[in-house]
Amino acid sequence: MDTEQIPEILSEEVIQEIKTALENKTLTEAIETVNGILTDIENVPLNIAVTGESGSGKSTFINVIRGLDTDEEEGAAETGVVETTMEPTPFSHLQFKNVKFWDLPGIGTPNFKADDYLEKVNFSQYDFFIIIASERFKENHIHLARAIHSMNKKFYFIRSKVDVDLESSRRRRSKSFDEENTLQQIRENCSESLRDGGVGEPHVFVLSLLDLHKYDFNNMQNTLEKELASHKRHILLLSLPNITLQVLEKKRETLSKLNWLWAFLFSAYSADTNPGNHTKGSKVLQVVIEKHLNIFGLDNRSLIRIASAFGKDVNDLKSVIKSPFVSTEINQGVIQTQLTTSVAKSRILAENFLSYIPIVGNLITRGVSFFRSYLMLGDCLKEFTEDATNVLRKVLEDST
Ligand SMILES: Nc1nc2c(ncn2[C@@H]2O[C@H](COP(=O)(O)OP(=O)(O)O)[C@@H](O)[C@H]2O)c(=O)[nH]1
Ligand SMILES: [Mg+2]
Known part of the structure; x- marks a missing residue:
């Protein structure tokens, strides 16, 4: 498997923009900036x-x-x-x-x-x-x-x-x-x-x-990806069909580079004194998890589509999936449970991991909510990659 690093999706200017927002702006303004950046990344033509x-x-x-x-x-x-x-x-x-x-x-x-x-x-x-x-x-x-x-x-x-x-x-x-x-x-x-x-x-x-x-599919994917500017590379990777292990791994890699931004939003909403904004935090995680499920073809509609195209029973496909987000409705309860399981790990992360994250403002180092959600999203992506790999194996089992 190609282990070459995917270059950063965020340009220096964007990083600078977030830094400035975290240092000089109000929490609400910083949230707006990060939300805008995430939307732009997804909407690159x-x-x-x-x-x-x-x-x-x-x-x-x-x-x-x-x-x-x-x-x-x-x-x-x-x-x-x-x-x-x-x-x-x-x-x-x-x-x-x-x-x-x-x-x-x-x-x-x-x-x-x-x-x-x-x-x-x-x-x-x-x-x-x-x-x-x-x-x-x-x-x-x-x-x-x-x-x-x-x-x-x-x-x-x-x-x-x-x-x-x-x-x-x-x-x-x-x-x-x-x-x-x-x-x-x-x-x-x-x-x-x-x-x-x-x-x-x-x-x-x-x-x-x-x-x-x-x-030559994997080869073609590597070439296209290398030749595109980094923001376009991200969206190209996310758009590829989930047909090889390499594609799944590349999706995980490129998505995981944005986890700290989602975690920032979660922790910023959680730190907000307005209690109405706390639910917005969980909503952020719910939205990103749903997006990721869809990207890996693990949402219900995708699974039904794949099962029907390959003449499989959708329950056969679901039987190889481990993530709790696939079998249950994604609500605040499930998210809270997942967040709690990453609490223990997040203490260690908070001490050792700071240098891996491009920017960590005062705000987000204050509580464990940033690290908890950051870890949870990383774990989720790993699990989705494994689940999608198993679905792919199941689908290809009889057709090769
Ligand atoms: N065996 C085989 N058939 C193909 C392949 N690609 C396309 N076809 C078939 O070739 C025919 C023409 O394909 P189509 O996509 O309509 O070509 P277009 O006119 O360039 O849009 C269709 O019957 C396809 O199923 C391929 O890689 N292998
Ligand atoms: Mg045609």
Whole structure:
């Protein structure tokens, strides 16, 4: 597993802003600042253009990358249809509406002009392009890649339907068949053609969109993540489908970097002299736990969806989940119980852990509520990662 550190999500300026708020402003103002920062992080726009020839798998990719397990689910892009529109169609992520995958018109026509095409689809609005090709490399792919490159935009090349290539290669040479060799040949063939086309060192990934978790998926995720600015990287990671252990671990890592902000809100509300604000503290924890459950696909709706897509009983999936937040309604009682179990640990943490947290104002070191909630959120994330891993194993058990 890739253990490389995910760079910080909060920029120096943002850290400075929080510091100033904690030092110079009232508690209410500091709460407002931190709330605003958390909202901004979640609402970062990410626009991903998906292009390629008609039939290459653009719509299928848009469905699977958004975690839709079948093309029949509500909000799915229609697949296997001839494209009629010349307009880019946006498909939002189910949870993060600001993350949009744009289904671009096909590039297959013989008199295709890459520059005109990019102008028409309003190329400047996208963070990056994904070009999908399902068969032989064509001139149009090079024209398009070159045009994107010359407009200072990044593109990633997906060679789809490699399940079909592997199957036919396996049939034709049953003795000498080697999966990795076959995949490597496809990768090299695409890379060479792109390099010859003069687009620098291209990123090429071989995938089966019907089995997205296989082949180069983790590799692609690592590459995209490295090349994005840190605030966009966070939202990209959270938007990925929960289909590999690496994705789950990356989600845990990136989310855990924000736990101290949530813990700050909890402790700030708890320190407030207005008793009405104490319930707001628990509400904060309730909201963040619900968000995290959803991100890991452990909320009831997600579990029902996954169970139905894979022909499983939802109770079978629930049977491998340990977190109390999945089986019971998330209310103040459950949260209080969880907080209490982290009290003992938080005393030790308060003494030893200060240096790990970017900023700890006077206010939050005063009580144990900051550390208790900080620890609880960390424990929760660990448990959700384990639970989601077990659900994933259960789902893949019969399908591989
Ligand atoms: N075997 C296989 N079929 C795929 C793959 N990707 C897409 N398809 C199928 O290819 C057809 C065209 O896909 P679609 O997403 O509609 O292509 P689009 O025209 O580029 O949007 C559909 O029947 C998909 O199910 C893949 O990786 N492997
Ligand atoms: Mg389509």
